[in-house]
Amino acid sequence: MSEQAAVLFANDAFYLAFTTRDPDAMEDVWARSIPVTCIHPGWNVVTGREGVMESWRAILANPESPQVTCRQATAHVLGDVAYVVCFETIEKNHLVATNVFMREDGAWRMVHHQAGITAQGPSESDDGTPDRMQ
């Protein structure tokens, strides 16, 4: 598997944990060796693993949290760090996200996530099926 594919696989794991509301899987996605950061849409910055995990547990436990689909993810590998830019489709709304990963114990783990509103969604050529989710 190429490094880009490995990073996109880690990115998929994040959205799969999100979609399946699986807090254990979400725990596995995020790095443990450094303080992580997360900016949920419209929230303030959450810093540190404990706070970030608490924020995800609240989101995943909320039955009214919307379903998210990741589309048009592109991975940019910069040695032992990588970032993914992708769209998040939530019902009929679109967000755009930056997901930063680092290599930790041989795996790509998330260190930072920011999602925010975008004026446009995925390009018209997108047929509506998720690009990277199985």
Add this chain to the structure above:
Amino acid sequence: MSEQAAVLFANDAFYLAFTTRDPDAMEDVWARSIPVTCIHPGWNVVTGREGVMESWRAILANPESPQVTCRQATAHVLGDVAYVVCFETIEKNHLVATNVFMREDGAWRMVHHQAGITAQGPSESDDGTPDRMQ
């Protein structure tokens, strides 16, 4: 200068180029060796140096573009890559930004920028003066 300070210095250079509407300085901020990416608030993703520079030239040339102040920047150094999370104050509105840098030719250069709306701005303890701009 610590690596964190060096990254924050590069982050300052970005906001200084933005504030002074200096396209040449903005050119210097961004990496040349890899395709860069940029998500302006409410825009779609801009990919590649040419497109990103074109977007900045349009923003910097527009006399109606608002003034931006960077506040509460924190740098996270991950070897030869780093990311900064900071607030951008634009008039009375607040955005939150992720700025990714990589080491290129001995300098920290920007490879990715995302700014988006945040519900809250900098913490109350912020005295209103820019943290990192001189």
